[in-house]
Amino acid sequence: MSDYAKPEEFGLADLLCCAASREVSDNEIVFAGTGLPMVAIMLAQKTHAPNLKLIFEAGTLDGRPPELPTSVGDARCEMGASRSSGLNDAFSIAQRGLVDLGYLGGAEVDQYGNVNTTCIGDYLNPELRLTGSGGNPDINSFARRTVFIMVHEKRRFVENVSYITSPGWRVKKWPGGEWVHRRELYGAAFRGGPSAVISTAGVFRFDEETGLMYLDTCHPGTTPESIKGLCQFDLDISRVKGETELPTREELRIIHEVLDPDEIFIPKVKPV
Amino acid sequence: MSIDKRITLQQAAEIVKNGSKLTFSGFTIWRRPFALVYELIRQQRKNLHLVEVNGGPQTEFLVGAGCVDIWESCWVGHELYGKYGANVSRKVGTKELIVEDYSHAEMMFRFAAAAQGAAYAVTQTSLGTDIHNPEYDMLGKAGLRDGKKIAKHKYIFTEDPFYDAGAQVLIPAVKVDVAVLCVQQVGEEGTVRVNGQYYSDPEAARTADITIAIAEEIVPEEYLRRNADQNTIPSFEVDYILECPFGAHPTGMFGRYDVDGSFLKDFYGRTRTQEGFDDFAKEWIHGHDHMSYLEKLGWPRMLNLKANTALNYSKREKKGGK
Numbered sequence: 001m002s003d004y005a006k007p008e009e010f011g012l013a014d015l016l017c018c019a020a021s022r023e024v025s026d027n028e029i030v031f032a033g034t035g036l037p038m039v040a041i042m043l044a045q046k047t048h049a050p051n052l053k054l055i056f057e058a059g060t061l062d063g064r065p066p067e068l069p070t071s072v073g074d075a076r077c078e079m080g081a082s083r084s085s086g087l088n089d090a091f092s093i094a095q096r097g098l099v100d101l102g103y104l105g106g107a108e109v110d111q112y113g114n115v116n117t118t119c120i121g122d123y124l125n126p127e128l129r130l131t132g133s134g135g136n137p138d139i140n141s142f143a144r145r146t147v148f149i150m151v152h153e154k155r156r157f158v159e160n161v162s163y164i165t166s167p168g169w170r171v172k173k174w175p176g177g178e179w180v181h182r183r184e185l186y187g188a189a190f191r192g193g194p195s196a197v198i199s200t201a202g203v204f205r206f207d208e209e210t211g212l213m214y215l216d217t218c219h220p221g222t223t224p225e226s227i228k229g230l231c232q233f234d235l236d237i238s239r240v241k242g243e244t245e246l247p248t249r250e251e252l253r254i255i256h257e258v259l260d261p262d263e264i265f266i267p268k269v270k271p272v
Numbered sequence: 273m274s275i276d277k278r279i280t281l282q283q284a285a286e287i288v289k290n291g292s293k294l295t296f297s298g299f300t301i302w303r304r305p306f307a308l309v310y311e312l313i314r315q316q317r318k319n320l321h322l323v324e325v326n327g328g329p330q331t332e333f334l335v336g337a338g339c340v341d342i343w344e345s346c347w348v349g350h351e352l353y354g355k356y357g358a359n360v361s362r363k364v365g366t367k368e369l370i371v372e373d374y375s376h377a378e379m380m381f382r383f384a385a386a387a388q389g390a391a392y393a394v395t396q397t398s399l400g401t402d403i404h405n406p407e408y409d410m411l412g413k414a415g416l417r418d419g420k421k422i423a424k425h426k427y428i429f430t431e432d433p434f435y436d437a438g439a440q441v442l443i444p445a446v447k448v449d450v451a452v453l454c455v456q457q458v459g460e461e462g463t464v465r466v467n468g469q470y471y472s473d474p475e476a477a478r479t480a481d482i483t484i485a486i487a488e489e490i491v492p493e494e495y496l497r498r499n500a501d502q503n504t505i506p507s508f509e510v511d512y513i514l515e516c517p518f519g520a521h522p523t524g525m526f527g528r529y530d531v532d533g534s535f536l537k538d539f540y541g542r543t544r545t546q547e548g549f550d551d552f553a554k555e556w557i558h559g560h561d562h563m564s565y566l567e568k569l570g571w572p573r574m575l576n577l578k579a580n581t582a583l584n585y586s587k588r589e590k591k592g593g594k
Contacts, residue, residue, distance in 0.1 A: 073301065086469060188436075
């Protein structure tokens with residue numbers, strides 16, 4: 001019987017972190033980027049998935065960092081790793097098809113799970129240039145499953161993203177730009193695609209045949225209708241299962257006492 | 273070439289010409305050759321074409337100072353210490369900078385191909401994304417694809433002719449004039465030993481026509497050759513060497529010092545505008561040399577960043593934002 005925390009004992013970042021952590025199974029090979037994904041994966045490593053293999057994009061293979069790295073290039077990534085190498089290794093491993101799960105983020109997402117981290121507005125005359133792709137499309141192209149962690153705002157859950165940085169379930173076939181199912185385009189490299197979007201409002205999954213996003217669970221304080229109202233596209237709420245599983249007290253203890261005591265990525269909820 | 277490859281920081285910067293195609297060691301906020309980046313800004317280098325597996329604060333400083341015309345890469349920011357590259361963003365907006373976007377793996381594979389002497393790499397990454405949108409070939413739009421220093425095409429789409437594995441993308445090998453590395457140790461003859469993740473440094477060194485290694489310390493070549501299996505880059509791939517302690521600051525160096533997060537945060541916060549950048553450069557770059565820069569930082573700050581020799585990172589530097 002899990003000892004779930006009460007709503008006043010955790011914040012949204014805690015909820016997201018625990019939900020993300022539950023997406024991984026033991027023994028899987030996982031690619032994690034900087035920030036909340038890193039905390040989520042290390043939480044899984046310290047709870048239900050002690051044998052997961054963690055890859056950091058900068059070149060750490062099967063890392064077991066004793067404390068939270070501030071980025072994937074960090075010296076902290078390498079303590080206890082099986083091998084420390086470079087990006088050619090990390091991306092070759094991904095392209096070879098050895099990665100089960102990747103954790104990623106984004107500024108905008110559409111109903112097919114296409115994600116934008118490149119610019120807001122017209123690419124040729126952007127309102128705001130963002131960081132660019134980084135490894136987002138690469139991990140998302142090659143992993144069997146990808147989990148996106150995002151802030152939920154109506155301007156971010158859009159009909160069409162400003163720029164498809166990272167491929168969803170229906171993508172554009174270049175040079176013509178026709179929409180096709182990802183399976184058609186990726187051929188032998190097709191292994192899956194986005195399996196979940198964990199936003200600050202709920203958890204979303206995808207119908208692999210139609211490629212469309214649907215609502216899976218709602219975070220406390222939201223309803224399917226309120227979440228539908230936070231999407232510019234017509235969100236499918238017919239398959240919703242209920243409320244997102246809450247963090248346990250043990251998970252909260254690990255996050256705040258072991259993984260991120262300095263509140264680098266996850267702020268503590270102050271008692272009122 | 274004489275066996276003595278030592279040069280000064282000023283000479284190293286002079287090897288990079290106006291218009292050079294330039295790349296660096298490191299990864300985002302780790303092991304970037306900042307001492308040289310500052311010197312290039314002091315010498316007012318112009319029209320650089322940066323070709324980077326990934327960008328970082330070094331991109332932001334050079335772009336902010338107006339040294340760069342073209343940035344070909346996949347990412348720029350300061351990780352935890354600044355959400356995005358505000359200087360790149362500003363100069364994209366004013367059209368003072370051409371950005372050519374590839375994905376991270378594509379950039380890596382383009383360097384790997386170049387390091388093998390191959391004309392191109394083939395991959396299935398990023399299929400279906402706007403990275404492959406022909407309308408977004410910015411160097412092509414600018415008429416710069418001469419087939420010499422810049423490939424004739426950004427991509428070629430094809431199908432696997434051997435195993436029918438489906439759609440494939442051909443991506444051109446990069447061409448690089450100068451690679452500047454920032455590493456822990458270099459031998460007198462140029463052998464490089466990188467501690468920790470070597471990122472894309474071996475490919476950068478092999479790809480570039482000229483490679484300069486800036487090291488925390490120059491050590492006897494014979495010392496490195498006692499354990500050749502621990503070395504990263506062979507002597508003959510390095511043309512020039514120099515010793516420059518804390519040469520990567522404000523970025524970090526495995527086993528030596530951590531990232532100076534408060535410095536990067538300050539930079540990110542102050543350089544959203546050109547006036548802000550110029551003010552920051554006046555304070556930290558112009559009128560300084562490397563030693564006076566370190567004096568300005570001060571020993572207490574540097575000791576705080578200094579890595580614990582058993583852990584390879586600092587236990588003193590507070591990482592948290594709160």
